[in-house]
Amino acid sequence: MSKIAIIGAGFSGLSAASYLGAAGHEVHLFEKNSSAGGRARQLKTSGGYTFDMGPSWYWMPDVFEKFFGDFGYKVQDLYKLDLLDPSFEVVFPQNEKLSILENYDQLRELFESIEVGSAAKLDKFMEEAQYKYEQGMERLVYMPGISLTEFVDLDLIKGAMRLQVFSSFSKHVRKYFKDPKLIALMEFPVLFLGAMPQDTPALYSLMNYAGLKLGTWYPQGGFGSVIKAMVKVAKAQGVQIYLDAPVEQIIATDKSVKSLKVHGEEIEFDAVVAAADYHHVEEKLLQKEHQNYSEKYWENKTFAPSCLIYYLGVSERIPELEHHTLFFDEDLFEHSVEIYKEPNWPKKPLFYVCCPSRTDDTVAPEGHENLFLLMPLAPGLKDEEPTREKFFQIMIKRLEKQIGRKISGKIDYKESYCVSDFIEDYNSYKGNAYGLANTLQQTAILKPKIRNKKLRNLFYTGQLTVPGPGVPPSLISGKIAAEQVIKELKKKKYEVTV
Numbered sequence: 001m002s003k004i005a006i007i008g009a010g011f012s013g014l015s016a017a018s019y020l021g022a023a024g025h026e027v028h029l030f031e032k033n034s035s036a037g038g039r040a041r042q043l044k045t046s047g048g049y050t051f052d053m054g055p056s057w058y059w060m061p062d063v064f065e066k067f068f069g070d071f072g073y074k075v076q077d078l079y080k081l082d083l084l085d086p087s088f089e090v091v092f093p094q095n096e097k098l099s100i101l102e103n104y105d106q107l108r109e110l111f112e113s114i115e116v117g118s119a120a121k122l123d124k125f126m127e128e129a130q131y132k133y134e135q136g137m138e139r140l141v142y143m144p145g146i147s148l149t150e151f152v153d154l155d156l157i158k159g160a161m162r163l164q165v166f167s168s169f170s171k172h173v174r175k176y177f178k179d180p181k182l183i184a185l186m187e188f189p190v191l192f193l194g195a196m197p198q199d200t201p202a203l204y205s206l207m208n209y210a211g212l213k214l215g216t217w218y219p220q221g222g223f224g225s226v227i228k229a230m231v232k233v234a235k236a237q238g239v240q241i242y243l244d245a246p247v248e249q250i251i252a253t254d255k256s257v258k259s260l261k262v263h264g265e266e267i268e269f270d271a272v273v274a275a276a277d278y279h280h281v282e283e284k285l286l287q288k289e290h291q292n293y294s295e296k297y298w299e300n301k302t303f304a305p306s307c308l309i310y311y312l313g314v315s316e317r318i319p320e321l322e323h324h325t326l327f328f329d330e331d332l333f334e335h336s337v338e339i340y341k342e343p344n345w346p347k348k349p350l351f352y353v354c355c356p357s358r359t360d361d362t363v364a365p366e367g368h369e370n371l372f373l374l375m376p377l378a379p380g381l382k383d384e385e386p387t388r389e390k391f392f393q394i395m396i397k398r399l400e401k402q403i404g405r406k407i408s409g410k411i412d413y414k415e416s417y418c419v420s421d422f423i424e425d426y427n428s429y430k431g432n433a434y435g436l437a438n439t440l441q442q443t444a445i446l447k448p449k450i451r452n453k454k455l456r457n458l459f460y461t462g463q464l465t466v467p468g469p470g471v472p473p474s475l476i477s478g479k480i481a482a483e484q485v486i487k488e489l490k491k492k493k494y495e496v497t498v
Helices: 011-022 061-069 104-114 119-138 156-157 171-176 180-193 202-212 224-234 278-285 295-299 331-342 385-403 419-426 471-498
Strands: 003-007 026-032 043-044 050-052 081-084 088-091 097-100 217-219 240-242 247-253 255-264 265-268 272-273 304-316 323-328 351-354 369-377 409-415 459-460
Touching: 003 011, 003 081, 011 026, 011 224, 011 272, 011 471, 050 224, 050 369, 061 224, 061 471, 088 180, 097 104, 097 180, 104 180, 119 171, 119 202, 119 409, 156 255, 180 255, 180 331, 217 224, 224 240, 247 278, 255 272, 272 278, 272 471, 304 385, 323 385, 331 369, 351 385, 369 385, 385 409, 459 471
Parallel strands: 003 026, 003 272, 026 240, 088 323, 272 459
Antiparallel strands: 043 050, 081 217, 088 097, 247 255, 255 265, 304 369, 304 409, 323 351, 351 369
């Protein structure tokens, strides 16, 4: 048995800890905040509201099933899942609204009503997207991205053209659809990947399959229920979790990590998995000679957006809102440029509204509504309170226009969260919300390495390494990191034995 430390109790940290604990190791997980979950923490108010502070889209249910199944659990035994119908709504200019229904046949009818011939094209698009999903989510994402030899697989080589790793997502969508509304609908999932559609590989049409074919789900109680389930699994594997325990330093001698400094105390470990922000770990916890990458390296990387979030409690019901509503009533391309090419607060922002109380009575007092407003923006921007409030007013007025009545005077809870908060709470590089963008230049082996190149027993996991941003990839990232730790420990044991 080896003694292993995990830094950070987000999805990837809890995942890595669980796999290492199940392998028989003594695992200690250190979390700087007062609750586990990382970006999936919850905000509970004295007035009876429970807000998911981060993730709100539950896609790829098979990844969650696989994770919990690895430890002998079923999702239905841990939390209740509801399939949303409609999956979400999209608001276009002139308050035109599309409801994206869960039933695929009805979705085909909707496409056909907008653009003649698009139902058959949607079938073809989804057929390709399903192939990418099955190859990508069952094979590619589980590769550690250490060497090109991982990809020397005859089946993968044969299917490389179908995976469209080197094609533009934007061009791929436009091969099938011409109507601007359908294009916007098909392009929106890549916003979760942190890059403009033009710079995202067409491989990621697998996201369309995940969202439109596998459905959009909601865990009752919010994403906090998923975190509670993961904590339960981790503790069942013997993992010891320490809250309010920020790691202050990684202490290394020769070519190995020797110990961590926590609350001024040095604790020795045989291996360490850093599930905290990769850049923070390198710049603040490691000595310069042990870092994988320079500050210039990080400055030249393309990061996913940050965002401005408002958590709102409203003292009346809003039946005009579905669980998820995307406000695409302004230009997607213009907003994308202001995130990725010319970083600035957007002139005419797109935004997203989540109303979980539509589905879950436990997240708001009776007769009230729980709202989550999110506007993506470039990381690294200054986010003073007057600026936050300016954009809150833009969002709330457009929301009121869409539902046809004012709710501003009915808000009985209001809290904002933005760039500086991501930095303060998660040590997030430039306050990014989602991790490293999935551009072609930052895919697979081109991502920051999961292993430290100079310290044999230090590994990384999470949104800034393989496989990438998002909740399901973070679960997988934890498993990959755990497998690499186990390999290294076996190798070290063999060398000692010899």
